[in-house]
Amino acid sequence: MTVRAVLAALLLGLCSVGCTAPSSGASTATTQTASPAPRTGIVRKVVDGDTVDVQLGRRVERVRLIGIDTPESVKPDAPVECYGVEASHHLAELLPVGTEVELVRDTELRDRYGRLLAYVFRPSDGLFVNLAMAADGYANTLTFPPNVTFADDFVAAVATARQAGSGLWSACADPTSLFDAGQ
Numbered sequence: 001m002t003v004r005a006v007l008a009a010l011l012l013g014l015c016s017v018g019c020t021a022p023s024s025g026a027s028t029a030t031t032q033t034a035s036p037a038p039r040t041g042i043v044r045k046v047v048d049g050d051t052v053d054v055q056l057g058r059r060v061e062r063v064r065l066i067g068i069d070t071p072e073s074v075k076p077d078a079p080v081e082c083y084g085v086e087a088s089h090h091l092a093e094l095l096p097v098g099t100e101v102e103l104v105r106d107t108e109l110r111d112r113y114g115r116l117l118a119y120v121f122r123p124s125d126g127l128f129v130n131l132a133m134a135a136d137g138y139a140n141t142l143t144f145p146p147n148v149t150f151a152d153d154f155v156a157a158v159a160t161a162r163q164a165g166s167g168l169w170s171a172c173a174d175p176t177s178l179f180d181a182g183q
Helices: 003-017 084-094 129-135 151-164
Strands: 039-048 051-056 059-065 067-069 100-104 116-122 140-142
Touching: 039 059, 039 084, 051 100, 059 129, 067 129, 067 151, 084 129, 116 129, 129 151, 140 151
Parallel strands: 059 116
Antiparallel strands: 039 051, 039 100, 051 059, 067 140, 100 116
């Protein structure tokens, strides 16, 4: 699916629910009711398998990929988990430093750690990075409603990777124990 097709589907889906702009007196800065146009930025650093730093204008934002979770590789006071390093390396292969990306938001702007939440696309070839990480066997699903636009796609991609024994699904003794919904 091309970036334009995914963006069109995302915008149409969100607009069918309600396309009103948030009021200036909104009670929370993390919730919005309409999806803004995608933001284009440049990858500055891959933090781990599901987090990147992206240059947006003059600032660098820490961006958490919506809908997926990868094994930990840099969490303070925690051991590196099975396939955590591999997931980080795979994301770095998909998004080398200097890569242009389009960030598409869902309903919530930020997570509880202040990271920008986004679906990440590579405009050069239309790659949907979040989905590629799941399909390639480097991630499990992680769904936090109301950010569910592509949840079914992630579930299907993980199921296919798991059945094929791709990536962590064959490399780790108990892959489901790696994922904690509180991350």
